[in-house]
Amino acid sequence: MTNTSMSTRxxxxxxxxxxxxxxxxxxxxxxxxxxxxxxxxVGLFGxxxxxxxxxxxxxxxxxxxxxxxxYLGINKKADDQEIRNADFEGLIKQHxxxxxxxxxxSERRMLYSMISAGAAWQLQEAVMLNPSLLGQTMxxxxxxxxxxxxxxxxxxxxxxHNNRMNETQVKWLEQWIEQGMLKTQFNTLFFVxxxxxxxxxxxxxxxxxxxxxxxxxTFLLSFPIGVAAAIYLEEFAPRNKITEFVEININNLxxxxxxxxxxxxxxxxxxxxxxxxxxxxxxxxxLTLMTLPTIIISGRAAIKAxxxxxxxxxxxxxxxxxxxxxxxxxxxxxxxxxxxxIIGMAQALGETAPLLMIGMVAxxxxxxxxxxxxxxxxxxxxxxxxxxxxxxxxERTSGAIMVLLGFLVTMxxxxxxxxxxxxxxx
Amino acid sequence: xxxxxxxxxxGAAFCENPKLKARDVGVxxxxxxxxxxxxxDIGANEVIALIGPSGCGKSTFLRCLNRMNDTIDICQxxxxxxxxxxxxxxxxxxxxxxxxxxxxxxxxxxxxxKSIYDNVAYGPRIHGLAHSRVDLDEIxxxxxxxxxLWNEVKDRLHSPGTGLSGGQQQRLCIARTIAVDPEVILMxxxxxxxxxxxxxxxxxxxxxxxxxxxxAIVTHSMQQAARVSQRTAYFxxxxxxxxxxxxxxxxxxxxxxxxxxxxxxxx
Numbered sequence: 001m002t003n004t005s006m007s008t009r010x011x012x013x014x015x016x017x018x019x020x021x022x023x024x025x026x027x028x029x030x031x032x033x034x035x036x037x038x039x040x041x042v043g044l045f046g047x048x049x050x051x052x053x054x055x056x057x058x059x060x061x062x063x064x065x066x067x068x069x070x071y072l073g074i075n076k077k078a079d080d081q082e083i084r085n086a087d088f089e090g091l092i093k094q095h096x097x098x099x100x101x102x103x104x105x106s107e108r109r110m111l112y113s114m115i116s117a118g119a120a121w122q123l124q125e126a127v128m129l130n131p132s133l134l135g136q137t138m139x140x141x142x143x144x145x146x147x148x149x150x151x152x153x154x155x156x157x158x159x160x161h162n163n164r165m166n167e168t169q170v171k172w173l174e175q176w177i178e179q180g181m182l183k184t185q186f187n188t189l190f191f192v193x194x195x196x197x198x199x200x201x202x203x204x205x206x207x208x209x210x211x212x213x214x215x216x217x218t219f220l221l222s223f224p225i226g227v228a229a230a231i232y233l234e235e236f237a238p239r240n241k242i243t244e245f246v247e248i249n250i251n252n253l254x255x256x257x258x259x260x261x262x263x264x265x266x267x268x269x270x271x272x273x274x275x276x277x278x279x280x281x282x283x284x285x286x287l288t289l290m291t292l293p294t295i296i297i298s299g300r301a302a303i304k305a306x307x308x309x310x311x312x313x314x315x316x317x318x319x320x321x322x323x324x325x326x327x328x329x330x331x332x333x334x335x336x337x338x339x340x341x342i343i344g345m346a347q348a349l350g351e352t353a354p355l356l357m358i359g360m361v362a363x364x365x366x367x368x369x370x371x372x373x374x375x376x377x378x379x380x381x382x383x384x385x386x387x388x389x390x391x392x393x394x395e396r397t398s399g400a401i402m403v404l405l406g407f408l409v410t411m412x413x414x415x416x417x418x419x420x421x422x423x424x425x426x
Numbered sequence: 427x428x429x430x431x432x433x434x435x436x437g438a439a440f441c442e443n444p445k446l447k448a449r450d451v452g453v454x455x456x457x458x459x460x461x462x463x464x465x466x467d468i469g470a471n472e473v474i475a476l477i478g479p480s481g482c483g484k485s486t487f488l489r490c491l492n493r494m495n496d497t498i499d500i501c502q503x504x505x506x507x508x509x510x511x512x513x514x515x516x517x518x519x520x521x522x523x524x525x526x527x528x529x530x531x532x533x534x535x536x537x538x539x540k541s542i543y544d545n546v547a548y549g550p551r552i553h554g555l556a557h558s559r560v561d562l563d564e565i566x567x568x569x570x571x572x573x574x575l576w577n578e579v580k581d582r583l584h585s586p587g588t589g590l591s592g593g594q595q596q597r598l599c600i601a602r603t604i605a606v607d608p609e610v611i612l613m614x615x616x617x618x619x620x621x622x623x624x625x626x627x628x629x630x631x632x633x634x635x636x637x638x639x640x641x642a643i644v645t646h647s648m649q650q651a652a653r654v655s656q657r658t659a660y661f662x663x664x665x666x667x668x669x670x671x672x673x674x675x676x677x678x679x680x681x682x683x684x685x686x687x688x689x690x691x692x693x
Contacts, residue, residue, distance in 0.1 A: 002484070027589060114629035239499065266617070280687065291468070307536075309532065309534060310536060312494070312497075312499075312530075312532060312536065313532065313536040313537075313538060313602075314493065314538070314548075315494065315497060315525065316492070316522065316525060316529065316530035316531075316532070317525065317529065317549040317552070317602065317603070317604070317606060318521075318522050318524075318525035318526035318549065318552070318553060318606065319548075319552055320522050320552075321524075323552055327548075327552075328538060332539065
């Protein structure tokens with residue numbers, strides 16, 4: 001019996017070895033998990049930024065073009081309608097024909113395909129803004145076609161079969177580069193245009209506006225309803241079978257796959273109530289269904305976290321139930337409620353699946369003006385672009401993801417700051 | 427130790443000019459009975475101390491006096507409690523004005539997370555006691571003065587009440603309670619979270635407040651009971667064992683349980 005000969009102190013010392021080892025092991029596990037998480041995050045951001053950063057640059061062809069009034073058939077007094085009808089596309093084609101001297105029809109077609117359809121609009125707009133340009137030579141950065149854009153940004157110098165430019169086109173492009181005509185500039189169109197079939201003209205403004213309007217509807221509906229429900233359930237509802245049933249179902253709703261809410265929205269809001277599909281209104285309604293449980297649950301948790309001593313103090317002074325709730329409980333619970341709401345809204349911001357069900361996956365070019373205009377939202381736009389065959393849409397997909405992540409980070413930061421400010425009030 | 431069968435409260439449970447009269451009060455938490463047939467008078471302008479070991483029901487009884495137990499769903503109360511002859515458990519009585527008449531100070535100082543001024547002004551505001559800003563300022567100043575806090579806080583009325591020390595916070599809570607001008611003040615171990623100096627100040631204050639208010643105080647400190655109260659009620663396992671003038675309870679207790687408690691044999 002050697003054990004009995006050991007003193008208590010020796011036993012404690014012996015057990016310390018094991019305990020210290022356990023503590024060390026746990027620290028290592030913890031650090032490994034954190035490191036893994038960080039690596040994933042860095043990998044994700046790195047990949048997206050790597051792929052998407054080039055979406056913010058657009059290749060343009062800088063050229064001196066004569067705005068030939070005779071060719072266009074308009075004079076300086078022409079009104080907007082006349083300018084709109086004028087053949088700027090032909091003018092550009094003519095200009096480049098003179099510049100490059102293509103031989104035969106197929107070369108001409110190759111040449112024309114290198115300039116974006118948007119170039120004609122650029123020229124048109126410039127003339128509309130300043131009709132005195134007519135008959136003069138102006139220097140303008142014309143948008144290049146997405147294939148040229150991709151070649152210039154990524155493929156220059158690689159094997160020809162890797163890209164969509166052929167030998168002749170590359171010859172011209174190299175010429176232009178020599179003359180300093182080809183360059184990249186900040187891709188403003190990406191932020192001011194709606195969606196387009198032409199990648200170089202496609203932008204996210206429609207999607208961003210749609211997202212904003214959809215989230216506005218979601219917030220205006222889900223915040224008051226969620227907070228009211230949380231307050232009622234927590235403070236006023238009698239504890240009985242019915243409230244218990246309601247509580248269980250709110251928790252269940254939070255776990256329902258989001259596409260189900262899309263089906264529900266389709267069946268009820270669109271088919272029964274006849275809300276127009278593909279609008280921020282219906283999107284907001286569906287996302288409200290999805291966000292409500294989050295807001296109610298976090299709202300109730302925030303109300304529960306208010307110290308009972310504050311309630312007692314107010315009751316003890318003769319405050320009525322309403323006064324206790326609205327003067328004391330709600331102000332203290334509000335930071336928590338806001339955090340829950342913003343988390344719910346951030347969820348809604350990134351939500352795609354339910355919106356597919358209600359037609360927000362449609363190809364919409366126009367920027368929506370109000371909640372009843374057809375529109376799409378940022379995540380659905382990303383989904384649409386990621387499905388497009390053009391290579392230029394790939395970088396635009398990543399670019400749009402970066403914008404979406406930017407919004408998410410901004411929202412979360414706003415949540416944290418708002419909460420700090422509200423909490424610091426006392 | 428168990429509940430005494432057919433117990434009759436020893437001593438003088440009733441007095442000449444009662445402000446509050448409790449008659450056969452029983453309190454149940456669900457199935458469990460916490461208080462058994464307590465009958466007790468609380469006289470006008472007196473301080474009555476409720477003492478007894480932990481879990482004896484003294485706090486529960488105190489909270490019956492302004493119906494604070496209403497907020498606990500499973501709590502049921504039998505018997506009647508009369509404030510100036512009117513049963514406060516009558517279905518027609520609204521608890522809101524009742525609690526304005528019977529104020530309460532809690533064990534842990536619990537100022538609102540608002541400014542000192544707003545803490546004191548809250549009661550008068552919700553009850554509409556002040557007709558103007560000047561009126562309200564006056565009530566706040568008077569209440570803080572009565573609570574002996576005015577000189578310490580008059581320069582920082584708009585800083586948070588939670589920034590005060592524990593003792594100051596408790597006096598702020600007392601000021602907040604007297605700002606609604608109640609008739610009775612209930613104090614539930616008001617000094618248990620305070621140091622001896624802060625305690626001494628509150629005790630002094632209680633003595634001064636007696637002129638205008640009726641005070642019932644629950645305390646674990648027998649010295650405190652002896653110092654501040656005129657009558658002392660001893661509770662044991664939900665029964666009111668003995669009520670007598672304070673000096674008598676501490677010198678010649680009638681009941682053996684009272685004697686055992688005050689001599690420190692249990693508690």
